Amino acid sequence: MPKKYRRLRKKENIIVFPGTFERLVEQGTNFVQQEKFDEAVVAFDQAIVYEPDHPDFLGPYAVALYETKDFERAKEIAAMLLHSGTSNYVEAMELYLTICIQLQEYEEVEMTIETLLDEKIIPIDLLTKFKYLRDLNSRLAERYDTDELPPAGTLFTFEDFIEMDVLMQQKSLASLEGTDLRQMTMVLEDIAESVHLSPLVITFALTLLHQANYNKELTVRKFGREVVVTPAQMTLPGHDEQTQNVLLELEQRMLQDPSRYEMVRGLIEKFAITAFPFSWGNYPADEVADAYLLYIDSLFSGEELPDTPLCTLIKQLDNDSDF
Secondary structure (H helix, E strand, O other), rough: OOOOOOOEEEEEEEOOOHHHHHHHHHHHHHHHHHHHHHHHHHHHHHHHHOOOOOOOOOHHHHHHHHHHOOHHHHHHHHHHOOOOOOOOOOHHHHHHHHHHHHOHHHHHHHHHHHHHHOOOOOHHHHHHHHHHHHHHHHHHHOOOOOOOOOOOOOOOOOOHHHHHOOHHHHHHHHOOOOOOOOHHHHHHHHHOOOOOOOOHHHHHHHHHHHHHOOOOOOOEEEOOEEEOOOHHHHHOOOOOOOHHHHHHHHHHHOOOHHHHHHHHHHHHHHHHHHHHOOEEEOOOHHHHHHHHHHHHHHHOOOOOOOOOOHHHHHHHHHHHHOO
């Protein structure tokens, strides 16, 4: 039986080896999953040269461009995705509209969402999300007309932020990473000192203020506790000495049980991020390690944890965290 060969691609009379396009798409997609968006853009920029009309990678390509703040190109790729006949049309439309809001194309967003609602294209379970996008777009359009553009770096106000759901809040803060935060520090200060927002969101705001070298004191309240911090002087979540000592203690105890160690490690990292800037208190590393081993055992056995302040704290933060 004759051997089948894969189709050769040509670009400007140069033969492209079979698998090159697929390899670039796979690399770019993996980079997006790892949140290495700059590397993803490089891979997709090469892939699109070989197959400009191929729809499979346009979604992650648009996401990578959005995350690297290349909104003009992100919109172009998102539009190509919409016109490709993708089965995830509504998801692609949400991405496209989010990009348009970043580009301050408020009229296009309003008209598009109204059309989608009128024609009942949006599934019922996504109606709330699209109505939120429409409302946010309307508020921004009213605030920043053609004669009054927002200050550079001002993407949302605190009032806008508290009306978002938790997922959108996290995405909004994530969009600020690596940017000039001078116009956003007052909003981040309000977020960090809020008692109504999720602990994870407050942690994210504090890490951004640390990035901005913010030297003023803030009062942070979580889980009934209160502390005054200076973001520029903080250690980032999980990098403090106590957390590192607890991890080292558990690693030494669990050399023969690496899978169980990884589970405990995940719980500790979750605690460090959720509780930040708070810790377990003044407990030594071995007592914290003991409490986590008891907690892991209780999860598997269903037995009650000992009624100690440390065990209660660990269980509370694991149950109350939002990731």
